[in-house]
Amino acid sequence: MGRMPIRALAGLTLLAGAVIVARAPAADVPPQQRYDQARHAMQAGRSAEAAAAFRALADDDGAPLALRAQALFATGLMQENARRYEEATALYQEVERRFAGTEAAGRARDANAALTQGGAARGIALRHRQDDAWDAWTAAQDHLERDGLRAARPDLEAAATLLDALLGDLGDLPKARDVAMALGDVHMMLRRFHAAADDFERAAGLARARQAAGASSRPEADSLVMEAVDRRDEALRCERRQRLTRVAESLLATVVLGLLLVRPWHATDAQLLRLGGGLALATLVLAVLAMGGAYVLRNFTEEQSPVSETAAGLLVALPGVTAVVVALGFTAGLQRTRAWRPARAAGVAGVAAAVAALAVATCLIDAFALFPVLDSLL
Numbered sequence: 001m002g003r004m005p006i007r008a009l010a011g012l013t014l015l016a017g018a019v020i021v022a023r024a025p026a027a028d029v030p031p032q033q034r035y036d037q038a039r040h041a042m043q044a045g046r047s048a049e050a051a052a053a054f055r056a057l058a059d060d061d062g063a064p065l066a067l068r069a070q071a072l073f074a075t076g077l078m079q080e081n082a083r084r085y086e087e088a089t090a091l092y093q094e095v096e097r098r099f100a101g102t103e104a105a106g107r108a109r110d111a112n113a114a115l116t117q118g119g120a121a122r123g124i125a126l127r128h129r130q131d132d133a134w135d136a137w138t139a140a141q142d143h144l145e146r147d148g149l150r151a152a153r154p155d156l157e158a159a160a161t162l163l164d165a166l167l168g169d170l171g172d173l174p175k176a177r178d179v180a181m182a183l184g185d186v187h188m189m190l191r192r193f194h195a196a197a198d199d200f201e202r203a204a205g206l207a208r209a210r211q212a213a214g215a216s217s218r219p220e221a222d223s224l225v226m227e228a229v230d231r232r233d234e235a236l237r238c239e240r241r242q243r244l245t246r247v248a249e250s251l252l253a254t255v256v257l258g259l260l261l262v263r264p265w266h267a268t269d270a271q272l273l274r275l276g277g278g279l280a281l282a283t284l285v286l287a288v289l290a291m292g293g294a295y296v297l298r299n300f301t302e303e304q305s306p307v308s309e310t311a312a313g314l315l316v317a318l319p320g321v322t323a324v325v326v327a328l329g330f331t332a333g334l335q336r337t338r339a340w341r342p343a344r345a346a347g348v349a350g351v352a353a354a355v356a357a358l359a360v361a362t363c364l365i366d367a368f369a370l371f372p373v374l375d376s377l378l
Contacts, residue, residue, distance in 0.1 A: 038057065088111075326352050330348060
């Protein structure tokens, strides 16, 4: 019985020693290896473990000064990435204070200046608002891709409101350019192309201002300006396409109204119906051939066609059938209901058929997003 407590005590001692050995190797691990382990933990998403390891290394007087400074700076970056901006700015200031003259101190100074632009309280408040706007924009994009524009419109409107208010408060701060670009993207998604062009033009102006002030390197500044200008030009092209599509829709509506006014159904006969059916059938045959050609181009050529089989078929079938219906409808209605001469009725019917066919084709090109293809061919 006397040996049992001694054995138990020895076992506890060994267990305690094992725990100490298990927890203490960090003291025996080289500082650079400890830094790498902390960085790997950060990359693996173990933020709390990484932050504690970085902090412990920063407070280790036995580690190289530059490595300690970098570890503390990394702790600040982790806080900033976690959107704990007050803690991040405090850590950046600590790096500058404790490790002045190191490379990490310079990086901490720059990071803190970017975080607190316009004053610490204002800068941090703007960063929180920017996070809210970015979250709303990202969620709206996901909603748009998943459910389409109709369902995502409220989310896009909310994101546009947040971004617009933020842009107004940012003024000419560096982040304003990114916010202007994001607002332009949201307006593009909402098909408000004129507003998007204005947003991208503002982004280009902000990039030029920073370039003139020497705040950005020349290649980087040129790239930012060119990106904004390219997006502005694309928005203007989209605006012209949208205007053209609306004109086409108006013309098509006018042609349909004209058909209703001449009432061709009161003047139809078997011969006219047979002619219309034959022309429509020929159009459908051409549509099938167009679908086959699109299939061959998409699957058996080195440079695949951007036109799908469905788009190719509809681009032939719908304008063609529309032209047949409009031409025969106006011809019958004007001749028999309005008592026009055949030559005059045929001329008006031909013009109306051509306008209707072009209008339907334009609407289809817009629906299948084929305007960029036409632009590349011109």
